[in-house]
Amino acid sequence: MDQRAKRLQPFATTIFSEMTALANHYEAVNLAQGFPDFDGPIQGKQAAIGAIQSNHNQYTPLHGLSDLRRAIANWNTDLNNLTYDPDSEITVTNGCTEAITAALLGLVNPEDEVILFEPYYDSYRAACAFAGAHTKFVTIDPTDDGFTFTKEALERAFTPRTRAIIINTPHNPTGMVMTPEQLGWIADQCVQHDVIAIADEVYEQLTYDNTPHTSIATLPHMRERTLVLSSMGNTFSLTGWKVGWALGPAPLTGALRSAHQFITFCVPGPLQLGCATMLNDCRQDVEDLRTHLQSMRDKLGSALTELGFHIRAPKGSYFIMADHTEVSKRLGLNTDIELCRWLPEHAAVAAIPPSVFYNTPDLGHNFIRFSFAKTEPTIDRAIHRLRLALS
Numbered sequence: 590m591d592q593r594a595k596r597l598q599p600f601a602t603t604i605f606s607e608m609t610a611l612a613n614h615y616e617a618v619n620l621a622q623g624f625p626d627f628d629g630p631i632q633g634k635q636a637a638i639g640a641i642q643s644n645h646n647q648y649t650p651l652h653g654l655s656d657l658r659r660a661i662a663n664w665n666t667d668l669n670n671l672t673y674d675p676d677s678e679i680t681v682t683n684g685c686t687e688a689i690t691a692a693l694l695g696l697v698n699p700e701d702e703v704i705l706f707e708p709y710y711d712s713y714r715a716a717c718a719f720a721g722a723h724t725k726f727v728t729i730d731p732t733d734d735g736f737t738f739t740k741e742a743l744e745r746a747f748t749p750r751t752r753a754i755i756i757n758t759p760h761n762p763t764g765m766v767m768t769p770e771q772l773g774w775i776a777d778q779c780v781q782h783d784v785i786a787i788a789d790e791v792y793e794q795l796t797y798d799n800t801p802h803t804s805i806a807t808l809p810h811m812r813e814r815t816l817v818l819s820s821m822g823n824t825f826s827l828t829g830w831k832v833g834w835a836l837g838p839a840p841l842t843g844a845l846r847s848a849h850q851f852i853t854f855c856v857p858g859p860l861q862l863g864c865a866t867m868l869n870d871c872r873q874d875v876e877d878l879r880t881h882l883q884s885m886r887d888k889l890g891s892a893l894t895e896l897g898f899h900i901r902a903p904k905g906s907y908f909i910m911a912d913h914t915e916v917s918k919r920l921g922l923n924t925d926i927e928l929c930r931w932l933p934e935h936a937a938v939a940a941i942p943p944s945v946f947y948n949t950p951d952l953g954h955n956f957i958r959f960s961f962a963k964t965e966p967t968i969d970r971a972i973h974r975l976r977l978a979l980s
């Protein structure tokens with residue numbers, strides 16, 4: 590008997606856990622769940638270990654340690670040229686995923702509408718359900734110029750009941766990086782309809798081909814209506830640390846904090862101190878990661894193209910969304926789900942079926958998501974196995 594509350598019944602076990610379990614079962618190369626198979630800067634790890642050893646092991650303030658909030662403020666000023674007050678405008682969270690839930694629970698009333706772009710990161714939809722919100726969708730379409738959305742589709746999603754829009758750039762899973770023009774369309778609608786922007790920018794540092802990242806908070810009239818959410822997990826290749834943050838004007842920050850204090854209260858102190866060290870001292874590691882990931886994107890992308898996948902090169906993030914129509918046809922398979930079940934068993938490589946990230950799953954059935962956030966030997970092994978199984 591399903592004992593789950595009704596609000597959770599529409600949701601299956603998250604696809605990341607499902608595909609990682611399948612990958613482990615078949616000893617497959619896990620290009621499914623987005624995490625690197627290498628660790629971030631040693632200085633960060635040493636700072637966290639040092640903090641444990643020197644007894645920084647009790648609760649921290651609910652909004653985070655001052656050292657970290659100050660490091661985040663400087664980091665964000667350098668990136669986005671915006672200033673946030675560490676005491677009233679910055680909150681440390683358990684990764685960006687918790688920040689999203691805290692933002693929605695803190696700001697959205699039951700029956701309010703929240704706009705999501707589809708494909709979306711799966712937790713957005715569950716967090717909207719926790720808040721009792723109705724969801725509206727703007728589709729990101731595959732085109733000859735990459736993944737994009739239209740101004741018309743965006744404008745159609747806004748209604749007098751819209752409370753918030755969740756923006757994710759660089760985008761998981763498509764790798765789309767929103768342009769200032771696209772962000773301007775969103776900003777115009779937010780101002781016109783008095784809507785809050787919740788901006789998930791966890792891949793802010795991971796853009797390729799010199800594509801600039803723009804935060805919507807930098808657009809006119811947007812700082813006062815935006816919560817910028819980010820984290821150190823992907824930037825510093827320590828995804829299991831789950832240290833994230835939310836930046837926003839005091840009223841939005843206050844709403845988020847009032848939910849955050851009851852969800853989790855605070856974030857592990859030693860990890861906060863490790864994170865502060867990395868934000869302050871490990872900028873070169875981020876440059877090196879970006880260069881590495883761009884070359885892994887290119888390597889995996891060319892191999893996939895050679896094997897018959899159709900690729901739109903991602904401008905950011907960890908992921909390639911590849912059209913698998915031709916490959917699946919050769920194998921006698923149909924959907925992304927069929928291919929993602931087939932691959933670990935027959936090729937010992939795992940990927941994610943993105944149809945689970947769509948309100949209209951059909952829109953995602955021709956795609957499959959591969960993560961290229963791996964060492965070169967791992968990418969080489971995956972390519973070798975895919976060639977053996979698919980050529």
Ligand code: GLN
Nearest residue numbers: 605606621622623624761
């Ligand atoms: N953000 C990562 C991804 O998209 C992993 C998320 C998770 O495992 N919950 O793959």
